[in-house]
């Protein structure tokens with residue numbers, strides 16, 4: 001579950017430009033799409049929800065945790081355990097294999113690697129037989145699916161995806177959206193997708209337009 005109340009944010013060097021965001025109240029297993037033109041503050045909102053930026057005003061709750069009260073160290077730990085971040089360009093270690101990237105993610109922070117979960121995800125995301133390929137040897141669509149796997153391998157409470165489809169053709173766009181929805185259902189997570197990709201709109205009932 002994710003809930004926000006009266007969120008506002010200002011970048012330090014742009015004092016006059018305060019972003020005021022609509023409230024979000026999203027139960028587990030539900031999803032929401034946040035749409036809006038370039039520069040309106042979509043990524044800023046996602047970074048607030050992930051605890052990567054501190055709000056100027058307003059509150060953020062994930063489950064029973066009040067994010068505003070956490071120290072930076074507690075936030076890092078919480079994010080590693082409870083939040084799944086999926087970026088348009090994922091942060092892989094390109095010289096490692098697909099499996100090695102997943103193992104590294106599983107061990108952070110302070111978790112044990114779980115082979116069963118790894119194999120389950122690799123199968124669900126259609127990455128079988130690619131486990132030993134290095135990331136730079138994967139196609140863009142395969143890298144996108146690995147980025148989803150890295151975002152959900154720890155069964156986060158909230159999945160936050162920033163422009164997960166913008167570089168993809170129509171078939172891969174459909175595929176990524178259905179994979180994200182499926183993983184959110186499996187993990188009983190709330191799913192927040194931020195995009196300006198109008199193709200994604202038809203797949204979601206809940207929209208917020210910034």
Ligand SMILES: Nc1ncnc2c1ncn2[C@@H]1O[C@H](COP(=O)(O)OP(=O)(O)OP(=O)(O)O)[C@@H](O)[C@H]1O
Nearest residue numbers: 011013014036037038039040041042043044045196
């Ligand atoms: N670190 C920063 N310092 C100052 N201004 C910033 C910073 N990051 C973003 N901005 C500005 O804040 C505004 C919102 O940026 P943001 O990246 O949230 O928009 P967006 O809606 O995600 O855009 P896009 O769809 O192009 O990715 C933009 O005008 C941007 O220039």
